[in-house]
C-alpha cells in the first residue's frame with residue numbers, strides 16, 4: 001500500500017508523515033509514504049529530517065497544479081492525503097492569486113489525476129473557516145459554506161470540487177474540516193509560533209484589534225489522528241469536522257503564552273484588526289466522534305507547554321526561517 005501526502009513538508013502534513021512512519025497508525029504500518037510538495041516558503045526539508053532515512057519514505061518535488069507530474073505520481077490503490085495549500089489568511093488578504101491557483105486549481109488537478117489513476121481514496125484536508133463566523137453554538141457539516149476571507153473562499157471552492165468529483169464520477173473522496181492547529185514545526189507567521197518566537201527573542205507580540213476573536217485550538221497530533229481515522233474508515237463522499245480542543249479568545253491565548261515564557265502584558269502591542277476578521281469559529285464534531293470514534297487526547301495545558309518547549313529547544317529551525325524571510 002502507498003500513501004501519497006501532498007504538502008507533506010508543511011506543518012500539518014509533515015506531522016502526519018512523521019507519525020505515520022513512527023508507527024502511530026498501525027493499519028498503515030506497512031505503507032510506503034510518498035511526500036509530494038512544491039517547497040513554497042512554507043515547505044521545509046528539515047520538517048522531514050526525522051524520517052528522511054526511513055526505508056519506506058520517498059520525496060517527490062512537484063506542484064499540485066502540474067497535471068503531468070500528478071499523472072506520473074499516482075497509481076491505482078494509492079491513498080492520497082491532500083494537505084498542500086496556501087494556508088495563511090493574511091497573505092490571502094494581500095493577494096488571492098496563489099490561493100486560487102494552488103487551493104482551487106491544484107485541488108481540481110489532483111482530483112482529476114486521482115480519478116484517472118483510480119486511487120483507493122482521497123482525503124481532502126480542509127478547514128472550519130469555510131463555514132464563516134458563528135456567534136454561538138457550532139456548525140454541523142451540513143451548514144452552508146459562507147467563507148469570509150479569500151483563503152477560506154479558496155478552500156470552500158476546493159471542498160465543492162471534492163463533492164462534485166464524488167457525485168459526478170463516484171471518486172472515493174472524503175473532506176475534513178478542522179479547527180485551528182498548533183504544535184511543533186508551525187511556520188512562525190501563525191499566531192502561536194509567531195508570539196512564542198517573538199517572546200523568546202525579547203520582541204513584542206502584535207495582538208489584532210480587541211483580541212476578543214475566539215478560536216478552537218487543537219493540537220496537530222489530534223488533527224492528524226482525525227485525518228487518519230477518515231483515511232481508514234471515512235465514508236466516501238462524506239465531510240467530517242475535526243476539533244474539540246479548547247476555545248479561547250486571542251487575549252486568553254496571549255495570556256497563556258506570556259505566562260509560558262515568563263513575560264507580561266508590556267510585551268503586547270495592539271495592532272489594527274485584520275480586515276474581515278471572523279469573530280468565532282466552532283465545529284460540531286458529533287459525526288466523527290460517533291461514526292469513527294474520534295476524541296481529542298492532548299489537553300491545551302499539556303500541548304502548549306510541549307509546543308513552547310519545542311520552540312525553545314529548536315531555535316535553529318525558526319531562526320533559519322526568520323533569516324530567509326528577512327532576506328526575501
Ligand SMILES: NC(=O)c1ccc[n+]([C@@H]2O[C@H](COP(=O)([O-])OP(=O)(O)OC[C@H]3O[C@@H](n4cnc5c(N)ncnc54)[C@H](O)[C@@H]3O)[C@@H](O)[C@H]2O)c1
Pocket residue numbers: 006007008009010011012013036037038039040041042043044062063064065082083084085086087088102106125126127128155177178179180181182187
Ligand atoms: N494550520 C491550521 O491551523 C489548519 C487548520 C485546518 C486546516 N488546515 C489545512 O491543512 C492543510 C495544511 O496546513 P498547514 O498549516 O500545514 O500549511 P503549511 O502552509 O504549513 O504547509 C503547506 C504545504 O503545502 C506545500 N504547497 C503549497 N503549495 C503547493 C503546491 N502548489 N504544490 C505542492 N505543494 C504545495 C508547501 O510547500 C507546504 O509544504 C492546508 O490544506 C490547510 O488549509 C490548516
